[in-house]
Amino acid sequence: MAHARCPLCQTVSDFVINEDDELRRREKYKEDEDGYLRVDLCRVCGFGGIERSVDQGGYFNRELPALRDEWPRMGLLCPHCNLRIPRFLQLTGGTESRARAMARRREMIEAIQLVEKSTGCGPRWAQLWAEHPDGPRDAEKWPGPPCAYCGKPLRSKSAKQCFECGMDWHDPDNIRKLS
Helix, strand or coil, rough: CEEECCCCCCCCEEEEECHHHHHHHHHHEEEECCEEECCCCCCCCCHHHHHCCCCCEEEEEEHHHHHHCCCCCCCCCEEECCCEECCCCCCHHHHHHHHHHHHHHCHHHHHHHHHHHHHHHHHHHHHHCCCCCCCCCCCCCCCCCEECCCEECCCCCCCCCCCCCCCEECCCCCCCCCC
């Protein structure tokens, strides 16, 4: 097995080479300056005319302004929020690391602004990216937002009642405390 890198998006992936092909490898797949094999096709960015993968695919900055009003269709699926976390192919290593560190420290406004400025995406996409600094959340382990009445985590982001304090707001005109 060798490591290959896409010349367009710089994604590094494992590349399986049969032992019989070892001698022909250097002829068919040229190595770049860092010793990675260059690929002819990439499912992340679509290099070589291949269709991008729904899970692994990413977005170039030039595509983002036209997509501001819709949710991402490519990226890892978060089972908790049931949305795809966008992958920004041109978010550079240093900027990406800074934005992720801000998001982990819960400096969300700063992280969102940095991602927006660096990629040209809309605030919706930047917020979705910043809310997932470590990738998709496990739906079972991540609590929902805090209850507006007691502050304890709700069971989901769409919850209409709190099982900690007993408040129920299914009917916004009739908020009540369950016993």
